[in-house]
Amino acid sequence: MTPALHPAIAEEEALLARVHAALVSRKSRRSNRVSSDELRELRDEAVEVRAEDASGLLHELALKQRLRNLPDRFRENEVSADSPYLGHLRIRDGNEVRDYLLGHATFIDDGIRLVDWRVAPVAQIFYRYREGDSFEESFPGRDVSGVVELRRVVVIHRGVLVQILGDDFALWRGPDGSWTSEDRAVFAMSPGGAGSAARPGMLGVGIGEREARTDVTALLDAEQFRAISTPPEEPLLVLGSAGSGKTTVALHRLARLTAKDPARYPVARSRVVVPEEGLARLSARLLQPIGGGPAQVRTMDSAFVALANHVFGKLPPLCMEPPALVSSLKRHPALYDALRKRLGGKRDEDGAPSLHREPEASNRKEAPSREARAEESGPAPAGPISLFALRRRLATLFTDRTFLGGVVAASGGTLPIPAIEDTVQHTMKQLAATLDRQLASITDDERKQAIDGRNLAEGTPDELAGSIDVEELPLLLAILAWRGALRLPEVSHLVLDEAEDFSLFDLEALAGLVRRTGRVTLAGDEAQQTHASFAGWERSLATLGVAGASTCRLPVSYRCPRPIAEVAREILGHLAPQAPARASRDGAPVGRFAFPDEAQAWLFLSGALRDLVEREPRASVAVIAHDAATARRFHGLVEEIASARLVADGRFTFEPGLDVTDVDCVKGLEFDYVVVPDATAAAWPETDDGRRRLHVAVTRASHQLWLVSPGTASARLP
Structure with missing residues (x-):
């Protein structure tokens, strides 16, 4: 402890003692029920104080009014003596100096200004400025300017001051009551980190070099280059921990294939599919400097919307964010097994006829041309593939509590029992008649308009009527694949990054893009799976149709020190x-x-x-x-x-x-x-x-x- 810091401790200890004394005094002055005199006193005080203090008083006044009407068992002190505040701010406005304490509630009494850090305008000064900074802020009713003279984070635990963090020092109380100090720089992030993470246009993912102009391809290690050099016809699984260069390898392999044999591996017909939008944007930008050109990078959702449009034509409204448990169930391997058993053959297990008929001979078309196959989002092919028939069959199962109970039981505890009821209720809302159909008898359109101009169903349970979940698209495509009825355009090479997040339904559907060739690169790490949809690498590869894929495990993590x-x-x-x-x-x-x-x-x-x-x-x-x-x-x-x-x-x-x-x-x-x-x-x-x-x-x-x-x-x- 340097002697210069003792005044800071003494000042904060004295301030805490004043707050505790004021809380005790206020408690002794009032009864359990807030009196009319106290409310009147607060109103009068709010009229006379400065604008920046008035908001805190008005907030306390509103609380008192509500407290007065509460039953006794709900009436408590708004400010806890155990931890009454968490920050101390002192500002100079002209010749006047004022101290503010930031807490969870408002308490203004006996010279104490304790304000709610979430709502008090003065709190923004604490966040935006440091000690010595001049400020100008607009508060309700007036503009305020001045200088921040003191800014400290304080930690009060069980009524005892245990930590003080100033802008240039840190103090904390030990178990024996003595104080220890550190320079505040100890509590700052270590300098020199700018540029250590690879950014698009600089370096590939996971290489970790600082020179912005270095070509990432020259920095590949032996294992990474060996993986990139895997024969083009050979499917490849790249495994590695976070920052080991999995994405680098997958994208460089794609770039290398398209550069060495552009006729056989045209970049325009390659596909990169990733789970999330952020990684899709990063992958698209990383492909540019290594010759990826216009390779199509898509998220799983956008990829399956495009495939479903190709197979079924126009889709019904999509629910992009179903309840979490519903989403988990619809992506789980246990549901994959149950649905394949029920719907995977020419006739359903329960004797229902097949949901797909081959077209009559007179309606059969010639196989699409190579150019037509390359257009993934073209019109739906001829043939009676009915999205609505498939959807009705799924909806029957998703409202069958016995069937869903079997799925949950087979999940080995990774699906909770509430997923059953969540799925049933969600599906029932989707099966309901749309609001437009319910109001079809009303011919006056103005009577069907909300006051704010929005659709009447927006933001209500009726909004789900007639929709299907985006997670159901790979389910529908997988059912067609099981029945030999899925026809998708072939791609020159398919890259699946963060492959541990792909469900078996996803892989079954995507297999249709590479069913004849097996031209696939997968990159993943089982330790990074964030969903219960992962079924293990052996089964995932088999479902994708590349059970014999070569496996490369990258042994070095370049990202994380x-x-x-x-x-x-x-x-x-x-x-x-x-x-x-x-x-x-x-x-x-x-x-x-x-x-x-x-x-x-x-x-x-x-x-x-x-x-x-x-x-x-x-x-x-x-x-x-x-x-x-x-x-x-x-x-x-x-x-x-x-x-x-x-x-x-x-x-x-x-x-x-x-x-x-x-x-x-x-x-x-x-x-x-x-x-x-x-x-x-x-x-x-x-x-x-x-x-x-x-x-x-x-x-x-x-x-x-x-x-x-x-x-x-x-x-x-x-």
Whole structure:
């Protein structure tokens, strides 16, 4: 402890004592029921205070009014003495100096200004400025300018001050009550990370060199080049841990094939299919500098929409985001087995006639030309393939609780029982008559218009009527494949990246693109599966029709330095491969931070991220939450830091700066710095799925990783 820091401790201890005394005084002055006099006193006070203080008082007034009407059992103090506030801000406005405390509720009394950090306008000064910064802000009713004189994150646990984080120092109280100090730089991300993650137009994925002009092809290691050189007619499975170069190998193999024999492997007829939009965008851009040209890169959803359009013609409305349990069931290997048993033959198991008839001889067409086969999204071929007949048969099974119960029982515990009822209810909504049909007898169109001009069904359960889930498209195509009735245009080469996320239905349908040739490259890592749809590599290859594929396992991880690789392996636990990939280099230590709650953790993070993007404006920084809702909440705090981008749909720009996103958007991507803002047991549970998802999040970092735990930390963290 340097003597210069003792005044900061004394000041914060004295301030906490004042707050505790004010809370006790307020409690003793009031009865359990909020009095009319107290409400009147607050109204009078709100009229006289400054505009920036008034919002806090009005917020407290509204709370008091509600508390007055609550039953006694619901009436509590709004401010907890155990942890009354989490930040201390002092600003100078002209000759006047004011202190504000940021907490979870508003308390203004006896010279104490404690405001709700979520709603008080003055809180934005805490997020946007540092000590010594001048500010100008518009508050309701007036503009405010001044200087930030003090800005500290404080941690108060069980009524005791245990941590103080200033802009240039960090203090914490030990178990014996003594204080320890560190330079605040210890709590900043390690410098020098900009450019360590490969970006489109610079380097391929997973190579990890810093020279922006280096041709990634020259950096391939022996194992990677050996995989790329696999004979073109030979299907290939590329396995490797995060950052080992799987995507690099898959895309370079495609580029090499199309360059060496463009007549046999025309790039326009190649296909790259990936699970998510972010990886699709990255793959398309990475193909450009290595000769990929106009190769078609698609997400699974867009690929199956195109294939279904080709087979069935116009599709009914698609539900792109069905309930999570419904989606899991419709992609599960147990459903694949059950449906194949029921619908895989010429006659259904229950004796129902086949859903497909061969066309009459007079209606048969000649085989499509090579040019016609190359056009994947052309008109539907002739023949009585009825989407609606197939859909009706599926709907019958998806509303059969006995059938669905068998699927759940066969899943080995990976599908929960509530998936049965969720699937039945969701399917019933889709089978209902559309609102347009229900209102067909009303001839006055104005009476069928919502006040805001939107469709009457939008945002209601009626919106699902007449739709099918996008996950059902590969199911429908797989049924046709089982019956020998699936006719798809042949592609010159098919690349499936993050192949562990492809279901057996996906693979059964995509096999139609390479059924005769087997020209396939798959890249994947079983440790990174984020869905229960993975059935293992042996079965996946057999379903795709390439059971004899060559397998190459890449032994070196180029993305993650050793500290991140070690944490990632510990997170996987029993799921980790027996022979771990070697980390190619050492690196910055993994940052681990724990706070009592989300507000304190995110106050700390907002300052650290602002420092980082100002210090390294060319760095790529990702905040990866466990779900989209958490990402949106965090983005609301940092959106003005270097124009932080909220990415909820995979639409990454791959430009330097701060991206706030969720784990489902980042598979296959990498960033210089990664922060997990919710590394808690609730967000990443102690399950196989929770382990894999957290593993995916942490292995996106190529320079440094921070894990921040607001509340109970995940048990998997070292």
